Amino acid sequence: MKRSMYSWASLLVAVGLLSSLFAGTTWTFAGTPTAPPGAKIGGTLTYAQNMPLKSLDAVNPQTYPAGYEAVFLLYNNLVTYDEKLNIQPDLAESWTVSPDGRRWTFKLRKGVKFHDGTPCNAEAVKFNILRIQDPKTGSPNKNLWDHIQAVETPDEATVVLVTAKPFGAMLNYLAHGSGGLVSPAAAQKWGAEFGSHPAGTGPYKLQEFTPGVQAVLVRNEEYFKGKPALDSVVLKPVTEAGARIAMLETGEADVINDVPPELVKRLEAGANTKMIRVPGLRIFYLGLNHLKKPFDDPRVRQALNYAIDKEAIVKSLFQGYALVLDAPAATALAGYAGKRYPFDQAKAKQLLADAGFKPGPGGMLQKDGVPFKFTINTAEGEYPKDIQVVEAIQNQLRQIGVDASIWKVEAAARWSYLRVPPADAKYEAWLFGFNPSNGDLGYHLNALFKSNPDPAKAPYVWNTAWYKNAEVDKLLAQGEESTDRRKRVDSYVKAQQIVWDDAPVVWLYAVDLLVGARKNVQGATVWPTIFTILRDAQKQ
């Protein structure tokens, strides 16, 4: 039943996307979904998360991904995703975009109320957008909402979002976790403490919350999509992976996230446990600072790409639960399949020789008497297997005569080293992971590869490599402004091909999202954007 519902929904999405080729068209999704027939009602589902929950405010849930996973249970957006990241209606029933691509009109579902009884209408939507745009709210995702220049509310059930320029990624941005609509009355009542007293429209509402210890959510009987299956959902932080596994095996937890790759087989073989495995959008690379020699030379950067055996890293450290990158974005997002940089030490050496490096004492490379030496900035435990990966890279580079040393810093301090103006930048190379949490390719590429606007200031977002390519910038701008999906993807594919060949960084891999569940849990899904979604979960 579930499957047929999804294929029905994807068919609608496909129709929607096709019709979007003609600007000014309406997307309409008829019918109000309800809990799937035959769903078992009742039970408590315990989800052991790898991070503590601190705040349940949609605009700033603090811990990632734990915070947004709670947010997706408590709130609804105007539009949302399905597990393939196709856009689905949520609080908006239908929407249209004007021919110039600047006015988005949303028709809201009628009669929906927040958990505190406040009506969820056009004014509430406007309140929410102004709230996140206010710097005082302190939302880390304010920049996702700054594209909206004005919010018009012609009537109770209609919202018009106006952008300065045509903005093709609008729906993806609206579906981001920070777009969960909060009750204006509750937000005003609780102010800074709203994070402990959330009120949304979601399938579950808060019963009890001790930050960092536990959140108990109970069924929202009035849920507009039909009665949710579970009586309650308990979210608990269990930071130790071994303890999460034990909880799943004993049945103390029904779902756990962040399963270490080496324990996947154990849960797959377990009598009562199963694995949900989804290729993630989070990509990892070894950044190279183009402002430091010799990383300004593309031949050197390409050489390092050939010198690293990515397949071996994926196989030995991630037990195969990761994909070697073949584009600047993860395969599920990139929109095209590129060509990998194969592991080829001879080619790497040749490229370095072309760049002027010659073997010196002990076979280590040098140019004009200066040895090829640099540091790799990394933390331990910030990313999966980070230190082991950097050590593997260090060993492989040594084999071609490059001397890399590890500069280990505390995870909390890392941004202070990387996001600084060029004059203060001491870093040469660094391990980095980036997750486009709204599932938008443009967002991903802009954050990492768009030229920084001011060479005297800290990088605009995460282009800490200081990569600069005018052609890429042009293509990214074109993609962003196009509301025609096909044209957007075209621009982004072209931009990616240029970025890929420029090799601004050493491309590594995208890790799989590994979530464990009890066999009797149905309907728990994992979005490629890292979040475990329990909205439709039930226990058989």
Place this chain on the structure above:
Amino acid sequence: MVKYLLRRLLLILPTVWIAVTIIFVIFRLVPGDPAELIAGEMAPREVVQAIRAQMGLDQPMHIQYVRYLGGLLRGDLGVSKVYGARVLDQLLLRFPATLELAIAAMLIAFIVGLTAGIISATRYNSLFDYLSMLGAIAGVCVPAFWLGLMLILFFSVGLGWLPSTGRGGLRTLVLPAVTLSAYQMAVIARMTRSSMLEVIQQDYIRTARAKGLTEWAVIYGHALKNAFIPTVTIAGLQFGFLLGGSIVVESVFAWPGLGSLMIDSIRHRDYTMVQGTAVLYTTVCLLINLLVDLVYSALDPRVRYG
């Protein structure tokens, strides 16, 4: 005695002040900007600035310091921006869990460690002595997280006798308390054994035996009291360690105590929360030291405070 007590209690104030000052300064010197960490990796500058202003971090350090001390004198530990909650409330919420775990671990360590130590000393060089001292070495050497996971694997996953994680009643307390007690147990056992061995060689013990007392009366009535003093000293010091050192155990058993709160706050550069925990830990450690000193005088009439 009362004067002594008052003096010791008053001394807590300057000590806490020094501890807080050190934490305050050092924490602001290490790299890592709390406003940036709260705002998140994608946050635009103006959001970071707004958060910095809300936290008072846009002021010079000495102003922040005076404001913080002023709050402290009024009993106000400040607000954690990360949790969006008052620091004192969070500490009071978490401290009972840590205290409960530490007391349970100390009790287990005392009962088992003391018994093993006494028996080992009285049956010096016996099989029991060898085995218990071997166990003590293991207790000191085995890392807590490994022991914790093994206990979970055996008693929760394997036998299904006890819950693996969480806090709620005696059943959930057993595994974390045993894990946490292992090290202290070993230290207390070795300490008791060696001080006991020293005491039972003394003349007054020989006298006690000579006047025909039972072995039980000799050991418990005469030897133990004197052998107890070094053990109490160690136990007192270790209790402070248990309060602060339960972090690993808390994380293995998802025990909602102060340790995990503190580590997490350090990671997020949650200044007010870390300062608050420092105030609490320093006060508690000083109080325990005071208590240990008072226990001395109860155990040994030669120790008098005035």
